[in-house]
Amino acid sequence: MSLARFPRLQRAGAWAAPLRAAAAGAATPSLKKLAGRWLLRLASLLVFTAAWQYASSTRLHLGFVTFANVPSPADVFSSFVTLAGSGKLLPHLGSSLARVFLGYALAAVVGVALGLAIARARLAEDLLMPPLELLRPIPAVAWIPLAILMFPSAEASMVFITFIGALFPILLNAILGVAGIDSRLIASARSLGAKDRDILFEVVIPGAAPSILTGLAIGMGTSWFCLVTAEMISGQFGVGYYTWEAYTLQNYADIVVGMLVIGVLGMSSSAAVRQIGRALTPWQAPN
Amino acid sequence: MDIQAMRRARPSARGRVEIRDLSVSYDGHAALERLHLTVEPGEFVCLLGPSGCGKSTALNAVAGFVRTPEGSVTVDGEPVLGPGADRGMVFQQYSLFPWKTVLENVAFGPRMKGAARAEARRAAREHLELVGLGGVADKYPATLSGGMQQRVGIARALINRPGVLLMDEPFGALDAQTRGFMQETLLRLWDEIGGSILFVTHDVDEALLLADRVILFSAAPGRVLLDLAVALPRPRPEDSFADPAFADAKKQCLRLIRQESRRAFERQGGQFA
Known part of the structure; x- marks a missing residue:
């Protein structure tokens, strides 16, 4: 009953769930x-x-x-070999990767910073949440026409689309992560002499980290999704552009090559984010 | 002069808590009404009462977690305006930082005071030895048993040498054997380190075994119903339970608690069959 009546101090222990799951999986198969x-x-x-x-x-x-x-898997494979041998694969991959990582990195910085501010400061919540809530349901694809009008180059507008695609999952998970921190941890920290700055760096950020990392992994997936769509409409290089070009040229096997390359890229970059996340939150691993 | 009186007579003794005329209410419900309570330096005081009686609210007011516009709370003469390192807090739920190792958890207080990392870790290691946990310094809290986690929690609070240690049903989630061991550990630490302890519990045996004074709260809004000096000599071994003085005090407490619980129940519209 101790803290039940202090809403700012009361929050369920979001820690328990992942920790319990880790404990359950601790028996190594x-x-x-x-x-x-x-x-x-x-x-x-x-x-x-x-x-x-x-x-x-x-x-x-x-x-x-x-x-x-x-096209059959055999056709697709031989198309892939042709593409890989032609020297065109790397430029396509390179431009897609550069766009995704630029847009994604911006979204990670902005999403986490805004999420922390909104979850910790009522003023930030009141000022920032209404427009964000309004923009959130708009799919990134719907931004494409406006992005083309707003930005000086197709390149910048595609980066913007991947940014929008990654921003909201990262932002929302950051907010949820902070909201889920057990209020007693903050109370304990204050009783041990922590000031606001210490609370932010020693309690809020590590406390929200698992949820932030989940958001970053989801955001990586959505940013690929959005990039490919943007490239189909306004690219000259990139995996999405390659896929669309293959369709207009009726190279059906190349369409599937493009699709699978997108799948592999999206999957491996999400896995990389999860792997980095696991390394950053060692307390969540069974030991 | 017994050891308690000596402790209180220590000139440097800290941890005097004074609650004056404290009223606290939440959403129009009075949790505390004009509470007066004094804890002498070096004294071990247990707050006892039916659930919802406001004993935790009183503790949280001393910790600085509750705003107290009505009435005053002072610790060693300083008014309580918010949480601070001069008052250590131990929650029932341990509340260790899951992302810090046991050692880093205990080192947190000194680091917040500006101690160098190495110095903080050295002090933390010492305090872990004190609670018998030197061997798990580099583990994460989630890998420890409840009793071990709570010993870390106590070490983490005591490393700051708070004048008063505030404990909110700290052993309530532990099994009976562990609880007994934890009570012994706490009394030993109190003896070694000094300071006063304000301890919330709903377990009459625990209160009588630990406290110099047991304060019994009425049903909400909480007032002091009984201020009982526990005259049993220390140390109080297991067979203290057989002592007639213990049995009398226990009977008195239980009778009042039952009466208060019944009153609270009836006030909420309940009826006994």
């Missing part, structure tokens, strides 16, 4: 079991590819949807 699971995952990929190969090579027609124009 045997190597054999782990190898078995990876085999199963590999088998799943193989079955998926085999089904695709079957559907496209037999030009499977299911009444409503048809595989008649879908």
